[in-house]
Amino acid sequence: MSGLSNRYVAMRDFQATSEDEISIKVKERVQVLFMERDRWRVSKVDLSGQVLDPPEGYVPRDCLVNEMPVEQQQWFMDIDKAETEKLLLSEPNIDGSFLVRPGRDLSYCLSVRKNKQVIHYDIERDVTQGFFIHIGRYFTCVHDLVLYHRYHLEDHKCLPLVPFLSSLSSSENWERPSSDFTLVRKVSDFDISHYRFTRWESSWKEGRRKVLVHTMSREFFTRNHFMSGMEVLKTLSHRNVAELYALCTTEDPVYIVTECMEKGDLQSFLCGEEGHRLSESELLHIADQVLVGMAYLEAKRVLHLDLCCRNILVGNDLVCKISQFGFAIQEKGKHVWPPGKKMLVKWMPPEVIEQGEVSSKTDVWSFGILLYEIFSLGQTPYKGVTSKEAAKNMLAGYRLPMPPLCPADVYDLMLKCWYEDPRKRPTFQQIVESKIFF
Numbered sequence: 001m002s003g004l005s006n007r008y009v010a011m012r013d014f015q016a017t018s019e020d021e022i023s024i025k026v027k028e029r030v031q032v033l034f035m036e037r038d039r040w041r042v043s044k045v046d047l048s049g050q051v052l053d054p055p056e057g058y059v060p061r062d063c064l065v066n067e068m069p070v071e072q073q074q075w076f077m078d079i080d081k082a083e084t085e086k087l088l089l090s091e092p093n094i095d096g097s098f099l100v101r102p103g104r105d106l107s108y109c110l111s112v113r114k115n116k117q118v119i120h121y122d123i124e125r126d127v128t129q130g131f132f133i134h135i136g137r138y139f140t141c142v143h144d145l146v147l148y149h150r151y152h153l154e155d156h157k158c159l160p161l162v163p164f165l166s167s168l169s170s171s172e173n174w175e176r177p178s179s180d181f182t183l184v185r186k187v188s189d190f191d192i193s194h195y196r197f198t199r200w201e202s203s204w205k206e207g208r209r210k211v212l213v214h215t216m217s218r219e220f221f222t223r224n225h226f227m228s229g230m231e232v233l234k235t236l237s238h239r240n241v242a243e244l245y246a247l248c249t250t251e252d253p254v255y256i257v258t259e260c261m262e263k264g265d266l267q268s269f270l271c272g273e274e275g276h277r278l279s280e281s282e283l284l285h286i287a288d289q290v291l292v293g294m295a296y297l298e299a300k301r302v303l304h305l306d307l308c309c310r311n312i313l314v315g316n317d318l319v320c321k322i323s324q325f326g327f328a329i330q331e332k333g334k335h336v337w338p339p340g341k342k343m344l345v346k347w348m349p350p351e352v353i354e355q356g357e358v359s360s361k362t363d364v365w366s367f368g369i370l371l372y373e374i375f376s377l378g379q380t381p382y383k384g385v386t387s388k389e390a391a392k393n394m395l396a397g398y399r400l401p402m403p404p405l406c407p408a409d410v411y412d413l414m415l416k417c418w419y420e421d422p423r424k425r426p427t428f429q430q431i432v433e434s435k436i437f438f
Contacts, residue, residue, distance in 0.1 A: 007030075007032075008030050008032055008064040009029055010025060010026050010027060010063055011064065012063050020057060020058055021059065022042065022044070024059055030042035030045060031045045038061055038062075039058045040059060040061050041056060041058050042058075061140070066143035069239070069317075069319070070142045070143070073143060075099050075146070077099050077164075078101065078102060084101050088111060088113040088118050089117075089118065093164055094162075095113050095114055095116070096162050097161075097164045098111060098146075099111055099163070099164040103122055107122065107125060108142055109122055109123060110145075110146065112161060123145060132145070133149065146161075149161070174230075176247070176257070177251075178248040178251050178255050180204060181202045181204055181213055181255060181257065183215075184201050184202055186200055187212070187265070197215070198214075198215045199214055199264075200215065204245070211257050212258050213256070214258070214324070216253055217252060217254070218254050221254040226326040228328075229326045229328040230326075232325060233325040233328065239319075240290070241297070241322050242313055243259045244256070244257070244325075261315040262314075263314035263316070265311070266286070266374075267310040267312075269314045270309065270378030275377055284407075284437040285438075286314075286318060287374055289319070290312055290367070293320075293321065294307070294363060295431075298360050298427060298429060299429070303328060303360060303362065304322065304327070305327040306325075307363050307366035307370055308344060308347050309374065311324035331359070335359065336356045336357060336358065345390065345391050346391075347365075347369045347370075347381070348362070348366070354395070361425045363428075364427070365417055368416075368417025371413070375403040375404075376406075377405065409436060413434075
């Protein structure tokens with residue numbers, strides 16, 4: 001079913017006790033092949049969805065949870081009851097269309113169109129048994145509740161249920177007038193080569209209430225071929241990659257509209273009061289999310305080329321998402337640094353600075369610098385040194401020292417990311433498989 005994911009994560013270890021079962025460890029990813037009442041048949045997969053050995057087997061249903069939080073599911077929307085009814089009753093939705101929205105007291109609500117009306121079902125949560133609509137039928141996560149009630153919603157005859165469709169999310173309708181958005185609060189700004197970039201918490205008058213708007217001059221947007229990066233972003237869908245909602249490219253300044261994350265960018269977050277209270281395990285959790293997102297891009301053969309803490313967005317519960325895809329390109333053979341694009345020199349490896357050669361190993365080097373930022377709580381790499389001096393020192397063999405909060409094995413990984421020969425640097429998938437962050 002479109003919009004319902006069959007990708008899950010293990011919440012705890014399970015040791016197989018029969019030939020038709022499969023052993024899994026906490027945080028391993030699986031793809032659900034089919035479901036029985038108390039156990040599901042699964043196959044282990046990597047971040048790209050590639051099936052791993054052993055091929056498949058049964059595990060208890062209650063040790064798995066869908067890999068995407070409710071708020072990141074395609075069928076979730078942060079709107080109120082009136083807006084929900086307006087959306088579900090509009091085209092192209094039909095009877096059976098549904099969405100999940102915030103409910104009362106931090107719970108959720110399942111809203112379903114039926115006979116050209118909208119019926120609302122409260123999703124409640126029992127602390128010990130899980131989520132439910134009807135007492136006696138409990139689910140580990142809201143996703144599984146939705147999956148079950150697709151066919152078992154009481155008194156609902158418009159089956160099966162299908163996720164809502166919004167004309168605003170159509171890939172043919174990315175371009176919007178800037179008047180659709182109200183810039184509410186400046187989140188951050190920075191300069192690249194005399195051009196000012198600003199991020200704004202904004203409101204969208206249609207559909208979604210809160211969005212993040214990145215503004216820049218149309219001259220810079222055009223000169224640096226940002227549209228190619230936006231075309232790449234349109235093809236991506238991952239819990240650790242910021243979603244593109246809309247573009248406003250015909251006026252000056254240009255608006256790039258993405259999902260809004262409550263805590264702002266990672267660099268500012270780490271430097272703030274909340275960042276200075278983070279534990280080592282929380283810093284590792286942040287690093288792991290960026291890693292998982294980059295492994296996804298690697299599997300998609302996408303080069304980000306602008307990976308640094310200020311381009312990672314942070315939400316509630318320390319959810320992190322990679323953003324700022326203006327420099328991104330699809331990897332097809334050998335690449336050189338795009339002509340005219342300004343690079344973040346302090347995050348770039350030797351082959352880019354000297355020959356302009358880029359590859360997925362460019363992002364691996366930048367990931368090592370980003371780890372330095374994380375474990376120094378947002379400190380700028382090569383602080384107090386110009387980009388030219390930093391490049392000269394790096395080319396002579398200098399590497400950043402281990403930050404005070406950095407575990408020794410993570411610093412060892414950073415040094416591997418900074419091998420001069422890109423062929424010796426690990427891939428993101430290899431780093432994921434090392435399980436270094438958990």
